Every structure is written in C-alpha cells, then in structure tokens.
Amino acid sequence: MRTGNKGAAAIMIFQAALAAAQPVDVGLFNEDLxxxxxxxxxxxxxxxxxxxxxxxxxxxxxxxxxxxxxxxxxxxxxxxxxxxxxxxxxxxxxxxxxxxxxxxxxxxxxxxxxxxxxxxxxxxFMTLVNRVDFDRYLAAVVVAEGGSNAEPEFYKAQAILCRTYAMKHLDRHHTEGFSLCDGTHCQAYKGKNMYNPAILEAVLQTTGIVVADYNFRLITAAYHSNSGGQTQRASDVWLTDTDYLQAVVDPYSLHQPHAKWSDTISFNDWKAYLLANGMESVRKIPKEIIYIEQMRRKKYFVLDQDSL
Structure with missing residues (x-):
C-alpha cells in the first residue's frame, strides 16, 4: 500500500480485492431507445x-x-x-x-x-448489455477518454483512475439490469480497444490498483479533458464538499487542446435570459458592459449590484 501526505486530504493507492478476469455488465446505447x-x-x-x-x-x-x-x-x-x-x-x-x-x-x-x-x-425498446472482462472494459474506457497516442505512464495513471471510478459506481444502473452505462454518466465506452496494445498492457500492469481516502473508501476519481487552467472544488459543483477535490491552479492544461473556448449569443437573447432570471439592472446598463470575459475562473456573472 502506498499513501499520500498525512492530513485530512490524504489518499492511498492500494491493491483492491477484485479478480482481474471478473466481468462487468455494461449497458450499450442506453439513451438511444x-x-x-x-x-x-x-x-x-x-x-x-x-x-x-x-x-x-x-x-x-x-x-x-x-x-x-x-x-x-x-x-x-x-x-x-x-x-x-x-x-x-x-x-x-x-x-x-x-x-x-x-x-x-x-x-x-x-x-x-x-x-x-x-x-x-x-x-x-431493447436493452443491450455487453458482459466483458473488467480489464478489457477499462482498456476501452482509457482509449475513449484519453486517446491512443499517449505515453505508457499516462495510461497507467488513467487506468487507475478509471478503475477507481468504475468500482465506486458499479451499482449505478443495477435497477436497469446492468452495472455501468457506456456514456459519460459513468465513463465513455465505445467498444474494443483496437488502436494501441500498450493501453491494455498498462491496465494489466496496474490490475487491482485503486485510490482510496484516509477512511479506505474509494475516492470519486473525477477527471477531465482540460481544466482550463484551474479546477473547481467539489462544493462548487455538487452539494457537498470533498477533502481531496479542491480548487487548484493547473498551468499544465493551458497550452493543451480545449484549454480555451468561446461562444456567441445575440445581445437581445442574452438580455432576455438575464431578465428572465431576475437581473433587472440589465435594463439600465449599456450593452457593451454586458460583454463577458474571464481571465480567471468565475462562478457568477456580476452586473452592477446583481449576480447570477
């Protein structure tokens, strides 16, 4: 067992008691009827x-x-x-x-x-369920979530996160007749890994390894394509806070794909949206002031004395 730093947010990486060849039932195209x-x-x-x-x-x-x-x-x-x-x-x-x-x-x-x-x-409609070896499922998830051209150590780390996330949510769809779905509600699973045999090898080399908190509970191993330069704390997204999911500056994401994005909406549509959500101050503010630009992560849009 390997442990993180001591303290409230300590996490541990350990070998879980899960057979490598244990199958998992995955619902396919479940949202497509x-x-x-x-x-x-x-x-x-x-x-x-x-x-x-x-x-x-x-x-x-x-x-x-x-x-x-x-x-x-x-x-x-x-x-x-x-x-x-x-x-x-x-x-x-x-x-x-x-x-x-x-x-x-x-x-x-x-x-x-x-x-x-x-x-x-x-x-x-028909419910389609794929019963697949757990390690092969993980290899398919890793390639769907992380691509097929990364370094071996990346795949090992991603495999551990994907395994931890899957094991924590194995009963998420039990009432529907399967364990996990193939969408991002669980983890993206688009079928057999056919692109890079090193991915399955990385999964096998980390077989059974998961991440737990200091109470030996599996962590919520949330991950993302790109943080945009800063992560968010759990309480900013969900109802409760989690010690190990805190806001941190992430400079490594800034020059990677999807670090920045932009969208365009007409002034009238944006104004109507703000009014519909109670921002009366928008009636007296020039439209050039309503332009949004974020140099750092913001949770609320602030206009005069209102926020949304």
Missing part, C-alpha cells in the same frame, strides 16, 4: 441462446438481425426466423470472442465489442 440492430460475429464463435436453449452457433462473418416488435425481441438470420424472445444472448465459446454491433433504429455508427451480448425486451 434502440428498436433494431444487426450483430456480426467479428472474431471467434458464439452460441445464440435463449435461456438454456442454444438456437444456433455463430462463426466469424455470421450475422443476426434483432428487432423490437410487440414487446419482444425478434431474431432472424439470412436463413431462419428464430422467433420472438424476452431475452436473447450471444455467449462466447472460443477464446477472446468479439462482435460488431450496428444500431439500425436509430441509425448509429457500428462498434466492435469484446465479450458477450445480452438483449432484453423492455416496454418500448
């Missing part, structure tokens, strides 16, 4: 199964079609209509199987995933 999809066997072999019944074996290149009809999932391939099911699964029967998932309705880009697939009929 999927009603039609195509699944391709990209690597290895699968059993297409409904409960204890194996309907077919899928080999590399095989395709099945899934449609949501009358509260059930209809399953077809080029030669067979397998019927309607409340739950259908692709279960890998070979080492390191992978499948490509293409959403037809709504139309979305296809993605390749390691592991298995479970499809469950809901009231209005």
């Amino acid at each position: 999927v009603t039609s999809a195509v699944v391709y066997c990209s690597q290895g072999n699968y059993h297409l199964a409904a409960g204890n019944d194996v309907l077919s074996q899928m080999d590399e290149g095989d395709i099945i079609y899934l449609t949501f009809e009358n509260g059930q999932v209809r399953v077809l391939d080029a030669d067979h209509d397998f019927g309607f099911f409340t739950t259908i699964e692709l279960r890998g029967i070979s080492p390191e199987p992978a499948f490509r998932l293409r959403i037809l309705q709504p139309e979305l880009e296809s993605r390749i995933y390691d592991g298995d697939l479970r499809v469950v009929a809901g009231d209005r």
Whole structure:
C-alpha cells in the first residue's frame, strides 16, 4: 500500500480485492431507445441462446438481425426466423470472442465489442448489455477518454483512475439490469480497444490498483479533458464538499487542446435570459458592459449590484 501526505486530504493507492478476469455488465446505447440492430460475429464463435436453449452457433462473418416488435425481441438470420424472445444472448465459446454491433433504429455508427451480448425486451425498446472482462472494459474506457497516442505512464495513471471510478459506481444502473452505462454518466465506452496494445498492457500492469481516502473508501476519481487552467472544488459543483477535490491552479492544461473556448449569443437573447432570471439592472446598463470575459475562473456573472 502506498499513501499520500498525512492530513485530512490524504489518499492511498492500494491493491483492491477484485479478480482481474471478473466481468462487468455494461449497458450499450442506453439513451438511444434502440428498436433494431444487426450483430456480426467479428472474431471467434458464439452460441445464440435463449435461456438454456442454444438456437444456433455463430462463426466469424455470421450475422443476426434483432428487432423490437410487440414487446419482444425478434431474431432472424439470412436463413431462419428464430422467433420472438424476452431475452436473447450471444455467449462466447472460443477464446477472446468479439462482435460488431450496428444500431439500425436509430441509425448509429457500428462498434466492435469484446465479450458477450445480452438483449432484453423492455416496454418500448431493447436493452443491450455487453458482459466483458473488467480489464478489457477499462482498456476501452482509457482509449475513449484519453486517446491512443499517449505515453505508457499516462495510461497507467488513467487506468487507475478509471478503475477507481468504475468500482465506486458499479451499482449505478443495477435497477436497469446492468452495472455501468457506456456514456459519460459513468465513463465513455465505445467498444474494443483496437488502436494501441500498450493501453491494455498498462491496465494489466496496474490490475487491482485503486485510490482510496484516509477512511479506505474509494475516492470519486473525477477527471477531465482540460481544466482550463484551474479546477473547481467539489462544493462548487455538487452539494457537498470533498477533502481531496479542491480548487487548484493547473498551468499544465493551458497550452493543451480545449484549454480555451468561446461562444456567441445575440445581445437581445442574452438580455432576455438575464431578465428572465431576475437581473433587472440589465435594463439600465449599456450593452457593451454586458460583454463577458474571464481571465480567471468565475462562478457568477456580476452586473452592477446583481449576480447570477
């Protein structure tokens, strides 16, 4: 176990009791209300199964079609209509199987995933769940969140943060039938890491390592693309404060992508917004005074004696 500096905000990096090969269930395209999809066997072999019944074996290149009809999932391939099911699964029967998932309705880009697939009929759409080895899930998250061209030590640090964040939130979606979603609500997960094998190696080299606070509770391992030069304390964003999430100056972000941004809004729209939120002083202020420029992080827009 390695510890940070002593004090109220001390954190510890330690080996968690989590099996490296433990799978995790990830909800795919959960916010897109999927009603039609195509699944391709990209690597290895699968059993297409409904409960204890194996309907077919899928080999590399095989395709099945899934449609949501009358509260059930209809399953077809080029030669067979397998019927309607409340739950259908692709279960890998070979080492390191992978499948490509293409959403037809709504139309979305296809993605390749390691592991298995479970499809469950809901009231209005299908729920798609990828059961994947936890380390491979983390490698996919690291590449989605951190890119594919960084240094090995960056990937190790990112893997530890992603692992800590995932383990702290493993039950976030349990009422929906899976552990984590594939969006930024949990962590971005866009399918199999196919770009840099060093990323999976970094995950494996840090297997089980997480970050905890001085009470041995997993920290909220929040991270960002770019801080803009200064982070915010937890109480400025959430309802409660956290010792280890405090505002600090971050000069390392200033010359990196996304450090600065700008937006443009018409004076009349901006004035209407301010008035709608109770800033009556905007009625008597010249429009050039309402221009916003931040040289440092500000929480409130201040105008005369009003703030928002």
